[in-house]
Amino acid sequence: MLLQHQTWQEVEFYLTHSTGIIMPIGSTEQHGPNGLIGTDAICAETIAAAVGDVADAMVGPTIGVGMAVHHMGFTGTMTLRPSTLIAVMRDYVLSLARHGFRRFFFVNGHGGNIATIGAAFYEIYAEFEGAFGARQDQELVCRLANWWDGKALSDLSKEVFGDQDGSHATASEVAVTQYVLPKTIKQAQMDPPKAPSGRFHGPADYRRRFPDGRIGSNPSLATPEKGQRFFDASVAELAKTYKAFMEEKS
Numbered sequence: 001m002l003l004q005h006q007t008w009q010e011v012e013f014y015l016t017h018s019t020g021i022i023m024p025i026g027s028t029e030q031h032g033p034n035g036l037i038g039t040d041a042i043c044a045e046t047i048a049a050a051v052g053d054v055a056d057a058m059v060g061p062t063i064g065v066g067m068a069v070h071h072m073g074f075t076g077t078m079t080l081r082p083s084t085l086i087a088v089m090r091d092y093v094l095s096l097a098r099h100g101f102r103r104f105f106f107v108n109g110h111g112g113n114i115a116t117i118g119a120a121f122y123e124i125y126a127e128f129e130g131a132f133g134a135r136q137d138q139e140l141v142c143r144l145a146n147w148w149d150g151k152a153l154s155d156l157s158k159e160v161f162g163d164q165d166g167s168h169a170t171a172s173e174v175a176v177t178q179y180v181l182p183k184t185i186k187q188a189q190m191d192p193p194k195a196p197s198g199r200f201h202g203p204a205d206y207r208r209r210f211p212d213g214r215i216g217s218n219p220s221l222a223t224p225e226k227g228q229r230f231f232d233a234s235v236a237e238l239a240k241t242y243k244a245f246m247e248e249k250s
């Protein structure tokens, strides 16, 4: 149930039986030689929409540009500074809170967003509750759920890709985009097949150490069929997590 496909009266009716909303958040950044620049936004958006269907939950508009300063050495990448992303999340959440939404379940597609999302939650709590707190039945709660998290997904990653999934431009995220957008599938040489791993300290250093953009991954192993397995596993996990989140007492 996408917020953008409802009328205002339908949203008002939804709020009579639930105050929960799923918020997809991704990134617009390079994903190696065969990965789409929109990979993280596409994964978050499509998985969140499917979780909304399974859990009968409202799904808000995707935050499609995230915190990707470290990817700016690669053409086409866009970024919000952490402070801008915090401001955007704050305005999304408080707009919806004005109408009565109280539980915000962020389905995240980008590891680089995690620290900023955590900071944004506290900015939002500080503003919503101020120095005085909220009545317990009115508390606003935000929760972060990365689509790739949990044992089911890490077991699947080991089973399908062994040690080749990697940590950026992963085989699994590229496979998910191939499943949901088969017309965009790209072929590319990977040299070496499995990219190097390691740390970096900024955009120039990232590009120096990881010249084609991948970290630790071999996304030439991605196929739409494998992507469907990750998509389905993630939707099942996140639907469970969302339901548990909605049942928690504040």
Ligand code: NI
Pocket: 031, 039, 040, 109, 110, 111, 168, 169, 170, 173
């Ligand atoms: Ni990614």
